[in-house]
Amino acid sequence: MIEEKTAKEMIYETNRDVKWICKMLQEMKETDDDLEQRVRALEGWQSQKIGEELKVKGISAAIGAGAGGLTTLVLKFFLNRGW
Numbered sequence: 001m002i003e004e005k006t007a008k009e010m011i012y013e014t015n016r017d018v019k020w021i022c023k024m025l026q027e028m029k030e031t032d033d034d035l036e037q038r039v040r041a042l043e044g045w046q047s048q049k050i051g052e053e054l055k056v057k058g059i060s061a062a063i064g065a066g067a068g069g070l071t072t073l074v075l076k077f078f079l080n081r082g083w
Contacts, residue, residue: 005013
């Protein structure tokens with residue numbers, strides 16, 4: 001036959017379950033916090049990497065523009081001299 005639990009046993013079991021649930025929720029929160037920190041670190045790294053790439057592209061563009069301008073001046077100089 002089915003054994004019926006006493007009220008005291010049910011309260012004890014419920015209390016144990018509640019403690020277990022609280023412990024699991026705390027572990028989930030800690031895991032979530034850790035994951036959140038890792039995601040923020042990756043986002044920071046990514047934005048830093050993008051900033052560095054944009055800086056390099058800007059420097060390359062400036063060098064290209066400077067070289068083009070210098071070439072134009074040299075060509076004008078030689079063409080005005082009649083060479």
